[in-house]
Amino acid sequence: MISKNKLKEYSQYKVVKFCDENGVFVVEGDKLAKEALASDYEIEAVCAIEAWFVENRTLIRKKVNPENIYEVAQADLERISGMKSPNRVWMLVKRKEFQTVNVLGNNLTVVLDKIQDPGNMGTIVRICDWFGIRNIVCSPDTASIYNSKVVQATMGGVFRINMEYTNLDTFIEGCLEEKIPVFGAVLGGENVYTATLPNKAVLIIGNESKGISQNLIDKITNKIQIPNIGGTCESLNASVATGILCSEFARRVAL
Amino acid sequence: MISKNKLKEYSQYKVVKFCDENGVFVVEGDKLAKEALASDYEIEAVCAIEAWFVENRTLIRKKVNPENIYEVAQADLERISGMKSPNRVWMLVKRKEFQTVNVLGNNLTVVLDKIQDPGNMGTIVRICDWFGIRNIVCSPDTASIYNSKVVQATMGGVFRINMEYTNLDTFIEGCLEEKIPVFGAVLGGENVYTATLPNKAVLIIGNESKGISQNLIDKITNKIQIPNIGGTCESLNASVATGILCSEFARRVAL
Numbered sequence: 115m116i117s118k119n120k121l122k123e124y125s126q127y128k129v130v131k132f133c134d135e136n137g138v139f140v141v142e143g144d145k146l147a148k149e150a151l152a153s154d155y156e157i158e159a160v161c162a163i164e165a166w167f168v169e170n171r172t173l174i175r176k177k178v179n180p181e182n183i184y185e186v187a188q189a190d191l192e193r194i195s196g197m198k199s200p201n202r203v204w205m206l207v208k209r210k211e212f213q214t215v216n217v218l219g220n221n222l223t224v225v226l227d228k229i230q231d232p233g234n235m236g237t238i239v240r241i242c243d244w245f246g247i248r249n250i251v252c253s254p255d256t257a258s259i260y261n262s263k264v265v266q267a268t269m270g271g272v273f274r275i276n277m278e279y280t281n282l283d284t285f286i287e288g289c290l291e292e293k294i295p296v297f298g299a300v301l302g303g304e305n306v307y308t309a310t311l312p313n314k315a316v317l318i319i320g321n322e323s324k325g326i327s328q329n330l331i332d333k334i335t336n337k338i339q340i341p342n343i344g345g346t347c348e349s350l351n352a353s354v355a356t357g358i359l360c361s362e363f364a365r366r367v368a369l
Numbered sequence: 370m371i372s373k374n375k376l377k378e379y380s381q382y383k384v385v386k387f388c389d390e391n392g393v394f395v396v397e398g399d400k401l402a403k404e405a406l407a408s409d410y411e412i413e414a415v416c417a418i419e420a421w422f423v424e425n426r427t428l429i430r431k432k433v434n435p436e437n438i439y440e441v442a443q444a445d446l447e448r449i450s451g452m453k454s455p456n457r458v459w460m461l462v463k464r465k466e467f468q469t470v471n472v473l474g475n476n477l478t479v480v481l482d483k484i485q486d487p488g489n490m491g492t493i494v495r496i497c498d499w500f501g502i503r504n505i506v507c508s509p510d511t512a513s514i515y516n517s518k519v520v521q522a523t524m525g526g527v528f529r530i531n532m533e534y535t536n537l538d539t540f541i542e543g544c545l546e547e548k549i550p551v552f553g554a555v556l557g558g559e560n561v562y563t564a565t566l567p568n569k570a571v572l573i574i575g576n577e578s579k580g581i582s583q584n585l586i587d588k589i590t591n592k593i594q595i596p597n598i599g600g601t602c603e604s605l606n607a608s609v610a611t612g613i614l615c616s617e618f619a620r621r622v623a624l
Contacts, residue, residue: 246598347525
């Protein structure tokens, strides 16, 4: 039985700032909860309806302090959930310290310059997860990986991808010093379908409406673009462009 | 000056059903309004703040009945707008009768089987627009192109792409009779990076969580898949997958 005070406390986690202050993030729904249980993330609390516990009780007991496991009614779940249709389980997961990204140890590293939309952000993490890209480096003003909409859109990628939020000027300078080629999609760039794409590289993805910042454009060594076959549409959605570009890098390896 | 009654009437268009009943759709914001003005769609009404009219008055007078042009205050715009941050202009646009798609006259035709999310739907239309795909055929239960979130996400594609909502079993049967190859992304399909992709084809995109319906899977002549390089992520977002697959068709032409 969960107390009214506890419910009130947990419902505060709908506010991102409250999550920030407490170093946690919220995970909701069957699929993501399973991913959290399978990950090395520490789960601070679980609220779920009976049916979910019937299926997951053994697993959850191994992983979570029993004092913080609550079987709740659907109405309670609706109270603490940030979703329109809460789905069986709500978890509070402890944030992790991400590691500094060492581009030399990776193949492709994706760099996000001011990605704003949580849906795009989560989808980009999901794309990286799909293509085996293990590290994403973000400008400090890129959407937080721990925003609950981002977490949902990653479809579990949040538990597998190493994120770094840092000054991109400094980061890209470091890549250039190490002779890592820096790619970015820019109008007038080389056709990505015919461009030579190396195994080891950095790919910058720009803001949804403004594209890549000028100071970073100046540092790109390999300007590319996805050919605009139709010619009537100005741009592709940021996450779709990321998907196509990552796929182009991946297809050179997979072919 | 706009009357209170008019404002009340227009604010009803936030409800999709009201748009459906009146055969119209809502267009908001500078970019989309410009696309509407440049299209052959009939604009039934315009509400905008003074600054917008200063830039667009000549164009708007040519295209819209002066009786239905209203210069409004920002507060009025907020009342009729369905957006969180209304942006200068709101338009009511008359829907068009779409044409029946003749696959023989096209290169690639995209077929949507139960795409539900308005963001995905609009993004897919935008992708088709980018790659010069002029026709999309949808199952009757696919999200409406005239849903205002879909309209926004198309970034203008709504004015350029011909949509058909129809029974997909019958449509695909017709393609097969015409010997048009039917492609679909299915687990265990051929690697899309190495598959032969013809100029003239149909590409089926399945529902976000359930994929392509079994009855349609049975009709696919060419099963393909995007290689899962990472191996930890179960799937790609529907619009990202569409982007990558369309790009694969396009790159054969562009190369």
